[in-house]
Amino acid sequence: LGLVRVSDKELVQRVAGGDCDAFNLLVGRWEKKLFNLAYRLVGNREDAFDICQDTFIRAYEQMHQLKDPGKFAQWLFQIARNLCISHHRSSKPASQHLVIGAESEEMDLEALLSDGSPISLDGGERFQPSELRLIVERALSYLPMEQKETVVLKIYEGLKFSEIAEITETPVSTVKSRLYLGLSQLKKILTNTWRSAP
Amino acid sequence: VNCEESRHLLMDYLGNELEHSSAAELRRHLNICSSCRQEFAALSKVQATMAAGWPDEEIPQNLVFRQEQVTLPRVGWWKRVAFTSREITVLGMAATVMICLSLWILSQARMEFAKDSVQISFGTVKEPAHDRPSSFASDEAAKKELQNQIEQAVFKLHQEQTAQLQQSLLKLRADVEANRKMDMSQIARGLKYLEETQSVVWKEAVQNSSNLDTLARDLYVRTSSVRQ
Numbered sequence: 001l002g003l004v005r006v007s008d009k010e011l012v013q014r015v016a017g018g019d020c021d022a023f024n025l026l027v028g029r030w031e032k033k034l035f036n037l038a039y040r041l042v043g044n045r046e047d048a049f050d051i052c053q054d055t056f057i058r059a060y061e062q063m064h065q066l067k068d069p070g071k072f073a074q075w076l077f078q079i080a081r082n083l084c085i086s087h088h089r090s091s092k093p094a095s096q097h098l099v100i101g102a103e104s105e106e107m108d109l110e111a112l113l114s115d116g117s118p119i120s121l122d123g124g125e126r127f128q129p130s131e132l133r134l135i136v137e138r139a140l141s142y143l144p145m146e147q148k149e150t151v152v153l154k155i156y157e158g159l160k161f162s163e164i165a166e167i168t169e170t171p172v173s174t175v176k177s178r179l180y181l182g183l184s185q186l187k188k189i190l191t192n193t194w195r196s197a198p
Numbered sequence: 199v200n201c202e203e204s205r206h207l208l209m210d211y212l213g214n215e216l217e218h219s220s221a222a223e224l225r226r227h228l229n230i231c232s233s234c235r236q237e238f239a240a241l242s243k244v245q246a247t248m249a250a251g252w253p254d255e256e257i258p259q260n261l262v263f264r265q266e267q268v269t270l271p272r273v274g275w276w277k278r279v280a281f282t283s284r285e286i287t288v289l290g291m292a293a294t295v296m297i298c299l300s301l302w303i304l305s306q307a308r309m310e311f312a313k314d315s316v317q318i319s320f321g322t323v324k325e326p327a328h329d330r331p332s333s334f335a336s337d338e339a340a341k342k343e344l345q346n347q348i349e350q351a352v353f354k355l356h357q358e359q360t361a362q363l364q365q366s367l368l369k370l371r372a373d374v375e376a377n378r379k380m381d382m383s384q385i386a387r388g389l390k391y392l393e394e395t396q397s398v399v400w401k402e403a404v405q406n407s408s409n410l411d412t413l414a415r416d417l418y419v420r421t422s423s424v425r426q
Contacts, residue, residue: 057263161213186244190244
């Protein structure tokens with residue numbers, strides 16, 4: 001019970017010394033977050049659970065490579081994110097993305113903004129939570145991986161841009177652009193869903 | 199700020215990372231740019247919809263790792279042998295002493311070169327021994343003495359082991375006897391309890407049958423009186 005209040009940093013140091021109980025405590029703290037991160041990135045519970053498990057195993061094996069034990073969570077997210085990308089590459093062809101407008105992150109922002117008729121997101125409230133959940137899940141699945149991971153890490157995990165930049169190994173400005181593009185894409189997808197709904 | 203810059207500020211705002219001074223700049227731009235204002239409102243709504251639409255869910259099964267499931271962290275060989283500065287100093291001094299000692303030993307060595315070989319020797323040269331027969335005799339005696347000692351030691355060890363074994367057997371027998379007595383007394387207690395219980399059951403059965411007889415008699419008497 002004394003370990004419950006111990007910081008991640010101290011637990012990581014204990015794990016490096018071979019303490020399996022300390023590791024299980026870290027697992028208990030982060031398993032839900034990691035599972036949800038993986039679920040939103042791969043869109044499948046079973047694969048997300050496997051990725052979550054693999055992430056912890058890899059983390060345990062590579063614990064000595066963690067330079068700053070204070071950034072354990074960030075490092076864990078990075079491992080999970082890399083596993084999700086590997087899973088994504090091995091299981092899905094790139095053509096499966098339904099992207100409205102342009103596809104790559106280099107797409108013209110002005111074109112994206114000026115595309116189509118005026119957009120209204122009003123009407124989302126008429127959906128039941130379960131319906132809204134399906135719509136959101138589907139909308140997220142249409143995003144390219146680099147936009148999806150940025151949206152997930154920012155909106156759902158609440159990480160700072162600098163932390164996302166470290167996890168995805170990209171400059172902060174690119175992270176912001178990806179978030180902007182991701183949200184813009186989502187806006188179009190959601191608007192179309194609203195319109196086509198009965 | 200222009201529209202392009204305002205988008206970055208908008209992302210900062212949506213990510214709760216907008217500085218106070220930048221917030222004022224963004225507000226000024228939104229006051230004069232209606233398209234950015236619309237965009238701002240729409241993206242805020244998208245973010246809120248996405249966040250509310252897919253809340254966190256519980257992991258299907260809690261993960262618990264056992265030591266044998268996960269391999270120990272692989273530590274590089276250099277990390278394993280890495281020394282502190284103090285250890286390095288001590289090791290350096292030890293190495294210096296060893297090198298000096300080796301050099302001194304080599305300086306004491308005498309090397310003789312034959313046709314096909316090199317012979318290295320240390321210390322003074324011994325003269326060939328001339329008393330070999332007496333040496334042989336003393337060797338034989340020493341050998342016999344050693345053999346006797348070994349035989350005696352083996353005999354002693356055998357005796358000690360036999361004594362220990364006997365002691366262990368006696369102890370084991372005593373333990374077994376004690377356990378047997380304990381078991382017997384428990385069985386006796388159990389039998390006694392059973393007898394007592396059985397006698398109580400019999401008494402109750404007799405009592406019950408007499409009660410039944412009484413009831414039957416009463417019933418018969420009452421029935422007869424009703425008939426009359």
